[in-house]
Amino acid sequence: MKRRHLAALALVAVPAAALWLLGRSGPRAHAAEGPAPAAQREMVLNYEQSNGKRLFEHYCAVCHGASGEGDGFNAFNLNPKPRNLANREAMKTFSDRQLFDAISQGGAERGKSNLMPPWGHTLNERQLRYLVAYLRTLRESE
């Protein structure tokens, strides 16, 4: 190989190697890993809640109402009434796990009204988790 070619090769190879090294360390490498963990958790939560909202409107709102306050159009028919899922104080007494099980198992299996259907056969675990995440966003209207 002629010297001229070697020089040209070095002109390309040296900066390329330097850029590669820079890219592997220092602050730029960090930026390439995506958002910080807190922001990432927030994105996941938003994703779960918005999926949960869609599921809720489809499967639950008929009884629990679009706002979760227990006033769906089917509610007048039911005794006991569907629970008000927007009551923050009452909802605080449930852990996420308890809500998950309540939705999955339904009323009858837990000694409550069989008018609350068991959803564990219809919805998978991920969908049940989305629903729990969404229930946590509900607030009673003033």
Ligand code: HEC
């Ligand atoms: C056919 C009407 C109906 C539908 C549809 C329905 N529910 Fe219910 N739900 C009820 C009734 C009635 C109760 C009250 C049960 C009781 O207190 O005995 C209840 C209670 C609950 C409770 C409280 C359980 C407890 O242990 O006190 C949760 C949580 C709940 N429903 C979530 C949901 C979710 C989420 C959906 C949609 C996937 C849903 N429900 C769909 C009627 C319904």
